[in-house]
Amino acid sequence: MRAIPFLFILTSGFLSSALLPAILLWSCCAIAQVTSDGTTNTIVNPNGNNFTILNGIEKGNNLFHSFSNFSVPTGGSASFDLINTPNITTIFSRVTGGNVSNIDGLIRTLNSSNPVSLFLMNPAGIMFRENARLDISGSFVGTTANSIKFSDGVDFSAVNASGSPLLTISVPVGLQMGSNPGAITVQNTGHRLTFLINPFASSPDRSNNPVGLSVTSGNTLALVGGEIALNGGVLNASSGHIELGSASNGTVNLNTSSPSWSFDYGNIKQFGNIQLSHQSLTDASGTPAGSIHFQGQNINLNDASAALLINQGSGNSGDISINASESLVLRGVGTDAFPQSLLRADNFSDGAGGNIVVSASQVFLQDGGSLHGFNFGKGTGSNISMKIGDLLQIVGLSPVSGFASSLNTNTSSSGKSGDIRVVTNRLQVLDGGVIGNSSLGTGVGGNTTINAADSIEVSGENPQNLADSVIVVGTFSQANAGQLTINTPKLRVRDGGGIVASTVNSGNGGDLVINASDTVEVSGVGSISGLPSRIGARAELLAPPIRQLFGLPDVITGNIGKLILNTQRLQITDGAIVGVDHQGIGNAGKLEINAGSIRLNNGGSLTAATAQGEGGNIFIEANDLIMRRGSSIVTNAGGMGNGGNITINSPVIVGLENSDIVANAVQGNGGNIEITTQGIFGLKFRDQLTLDSDINASSKFGINGTVAINNFGVDPNSGLVELPVALTDPSQQIATGCANGEASRFVATGRGGIPQNPLQQVTSHVYDGLRLRTWADVRDISAYRKTQNVQAQIPESPEVLVQATSWHRNAQGKIELVADKSSTQVQQPLTCAAVGKI
Numbered sequence: 001m002r003a004i005p006f007l008f009i010l011t012s013g014f015l016s017s018a019l020l021p022a023i024l025l026w027s028c029c030a031i032a033q034v035t036s037d038g039t040t041n042t043i044v045n046p047n048g049n050n051f052t053i054l055n056g057i058e059k060g061n062n063l064f065h066s067f068s069n070f071s072v073p074t075g076g077s078a079s080f081d082l083i084n085t086p087n088i089t090t091i092f093s094r095v096t097g098g099n100v101s102n103i104d105g106l107i108r109t110l111n112s113s114n115p116v117s118l119f120l121m122n123p124a125g126i127m128f129r130e131n132a133r134l135d136i137s138g139s140f141v142g143t144t145a146n147s148i149k150f151s152d153g154v155d156f157s158a159v160n161a162s163g164s165p166l167l168t169i170s171v172p173v174g175l176q177m178g179s180n181p182g183a184i185t186v187q188n189t190g191h192r193l194t195f196l197i198n199p200f201a202s203s204p205d206r207s208n209n210p211v212g213l214s215v216t217s218g219n220t221l222a223l224v225g226g227e228i229a230l231n232g233g234v235l236n237a238s239s240g241h242i243e244l245g246s247a248s249n250g251t252v253n254l255n256t257s258s259p260s261w262s263f264d265y266g267n268i269k270q271f272g273n274i275q276l277s278h279q280s281l282t283d284a285s286g287t288p289a290g291s292i293h294f295q296g297q298n299i300n301l302n303d304a305s306a307a308l309l310i311n312q313g314s315g316n317s318g319d320i321s322i323n324a325s326e327s328l329v330l331r332g333v334g335t336d337a338f339p340q341s342l343l344r345a346d347n348f349s350d351g352a353g354g355n356i357v358v359s360a361s362q363v364f365l366q367d368g369g370s371l372h373g374f375n376f377g378k379g380t381g382s383n384i385s386m387k388i389g390d391l392l393q394i395v396g397l398s399p400v401s402g403f404a405s406s407l408n409t410n411t412s413s414s415g416k417s418g419d420i421r422v423v424t425n426r427l428q429v430l431d432g433g434v435i436g437n438s439s440l441g442t443g444v445g446g447n448t449t450i451n452a453a454d455s456i457e458v459s460g461e462n463p464q465n466l467a468d469s470v471i472v473v474g475t476f477s478q479a480n481a482g483q484l485t486i487n488t489p490k491l492r493v494r495d496g497g498g499i500v501a502s503t504v505n506s507g508n509g510g511d512l513v514i515n516a517s518d519t520v521e522v523s524g525v526g527s528i529s530g531l532p533s534r535i536g537a538r539a540e541l542l543a544p545p546i547r548q549l550f551g552l553p554d555v556i557t558g559n560i561g562k563l564i565l566n567t568q569r570l571q572i573t574d575g576a577i578v579g580v581d582h583q584g585i586g587n588a589g590k591l592e593i594n595a596g597s598i599r600l601n602n603g604g605s606l607t608a609a610t611a612q613g614e615g616g617n618i619f620i621e622a623n624d625l626i627m628r629r630g631s632s633i634v635t636n637a638g639g640m641g642n643g644g645n646i647t648i649n650s651p652v653i654v655g656l657e658n659s660d661i662v663a664n665a666v667q668g669n670g671g672n673i674e675i676t677t678q679g680i681f682g683l684k685f686r687d688q689l690t691l692d693s694d695i696n697a698s699s700k701f702g703i704n705g706t707v708a709i710n711n712f713g714v715d716p717n718s719g720l721v722e723l724p725v726a727l728t729d730p731s732q733q734i735a736t737g738c739a740n741g742e743a744s745r746f747v748a749t750g751r752g753g754i755p756q757n758p759l760q761q762v763t764s765h766v767y768d769g770l771r772l773r774t775w776a777d778v779r780d781i782s783a784y785r786k787t788q789n790v791q792a793q794i795p796e797s798p799e800v801l802v803q804a805t806s807w808h809r810n811a812q813g814k815i816e817l818v819a820d821k822s823s824t825q826v827q828q829p830l831t832c833a834a835v836g837k838i
Helices: 006-011 019-028 543-552
Strands: 033-034 044-049 050-055 057-059 062-070 077-083 090-095 101-103 107-111 117-121 125-129 133-135 140-143 145-151 155-157 172-177 184-187 213-215 220-225 226-229 234-237 241-248 250-255 260-263 276-278 281-283 291-301 304-310 318-328 342-348 356-365 372-376 384-395 406-411 420-430 433-439 447-460 470-475 483-492 500-503 513-522 536-540 564-575 578-581 590-601 605-610 618-629 632-634 647-649 650-655 661-663 673-677 679-681 694-696 707-711 765-767 770-772 804-808 814-818
Touching: 006 101, 006 342, 033 044, 044 062, 117 145, 117 765, 125 694, 133 213, 133 250, 133 770, 145 707, 184 406, 184 679, 213 220, 226 241, 234 241, 241 250, 241 260, 241 281, 291 304, 304 318, 318 342, 356 372, 372 384, 384 406, 420 433, 420 694, 470 483, 470 647, 500 513, 513 536, 536 564, 564 578, 578 590, 590 605, 618 632, 673 679, 679 707, 694 707
Parallel strands: 050 077, 062 090, 077 107, 090 117, 101 125, 107 133, 117 140, 125 184, 140 220, 184 226, 213 234, 220 241, 226 276, 234 281, 241 291, 276 291, 281 304, 291 318, 304 342, 318 356, 342 372, 356 384, 372 406, 384 420, 406 433, 420 447, 433 470, 447 483, 470 500, 483 513, 500 536, 513 564, 536 578, 564 590, 578 605, 590 618, 605 632, 618 647, 618 650, 632 661, 647 673, 650 679, 661 694, 673 707
Antiparallel strands: 033 062, 044 050, 057 062, 145 155, 145 172, 172 250, 250 260, 765 770, 804 814
């Protein structure tokens, strides 16, 4: 007997202790027998390691069997012979003795008139070994539930098995899970999937896979119990359904009305773990492909394990659905031929490919772990949809093949590529990870939409092959790419990472739309490659080996799309780039930025440049724009192309330390620059670039562009009125000599006051919510009274006021009015005015 690999047991803390007794029991005692418990008229006829099972209790189309032990030894068989019950369609079997069922041989049905499905229920646990096989004509459910519930309320229980059970002709509607259901394990040698070309240009070759556990085409293969572990296990349900469910404390609702049965976990209170390791495989490919569903707490696919749907023919494929109450992890490598863990849905059909749908609190893709939806047919490609409560992290690449950890959809045919939609709290794409959507055929690329409630980070490159971390939509062909839309409060791209909408061929690149309600930070370059961090719509000339691999031309002719960026604060630093640029002969696109504030520092750049085509246009709307230390806003065009246009609307614009705004061309015309501002500082228009901060729109051999600066700062004419020509001489308001009248006098003493205008009534007023009365001085001022003769005051003649004739701004920036001095002064005679008595 082959020894159990205890290293797997000891290192797999992911599995609970529920699995250990089953393994020890098998390795030490190897109970290998099928025995009836006498409650259902079940007859077992042994013949060496082969067991024939007869009779049971027939109820309509249902047949019930009950066993005290049910294990099949290596090379043996357990045959449900329906010679006496040929018309049944479903066999319900339970194991009541408390021992784990160890299956290392064949389970089959014989002599039936109809396709027959089989339930094998053992709450103690079920282990399928390397030689385990199924040969039944219908669906198979292996479960460690306590009982099977029926629509009429009957409960076929494996834990309350005393006396004859209550049986029914109705259909099963649920699996009643106990508080500690046994584990289900499947052991085998692992899949032998290979790629004839590469994972992007071909579907995996499945011809060398072991048979494993399989059901006939269109049927369901379900394992529902405590913890589920596939250690090199292989499950096949061609055009059918594969179900892996780890659940306890509740009922798993069951719908058997269609060939692909469905399982509902809405009433489950607690989930367990599911682990696929050592190149385990669940495969529901077919014509058309079926569906795969995992439901658990933590779901791990390790060591190049995979869930696979390859859709062929003309129908629509089912989906790969993963529901993890906590985490989904894809990591670990396998052989050179198949180096990464995958969820993969390929379409060769005229119908739609299967979607990959993931719901989890956290998802980690590592060591090349990926979700792929590839289209090789005329129909629509497979979509990827992810709803992540906390974190989606995509990190690194496979150390065996160099393929990146990724979410990836593409088309290599006339059918459209699938869409990618991610809803998460946080997204991290690190160390060469990729989210990609592209066209390699004549079908258009799909759209990618990412909504992150907290933040998105795209950072770094992988030192193994200098692959940069990137979120990208693009086209490698003559077809157009899709659109990339990102919505998040905070977006950070750094250390060589990128967010790109691109074309590398004659197809047009898609639009890139970013809505970041708080901040966008783009900073730095790759630590090894030196490539800048970037957000852009681009036509990028790839390296020669990559162009040769994908059959790409040496000259890119496709146009690129728009880049629209909306944020409160945009910061581009340390050589990073935000913009649209074309490295071929197509037209650069449009860069549109709407921001509260923009900071370009230490070589940060906004660009809309082209190598040979028309330069792109830049439109900036901001509250303030500050450029420092060699930063730039550029729409240069090479070759015969014309420079693009730059339009900036910002109340404050600052350019310091050789920071430039440039719209230049070589043989074409220079672009036009239009700036509307209330104040521009440090930047000056110059005919050529200097070491200062310049505004330049020139052409080396063509016609220079124009620069228009609309400065709506302080208008020196605002608030000025024309002064009257006939001025009043104040000397005419004073008497030259006054007779001594009745000794009237005016006295103002102490802190008293007088009205601002003698014609206005002095009243109370309100200040800060309080009604105040005018202050009055009521002191006795008789001591201060002194009698004195009134004398007329004759002032010196004042300088006559002259009307201003011009103005200028002095060195301090203040406005001064200027007038010619009058050559004569006119003195009118003074009159005496009577002085009244107070």
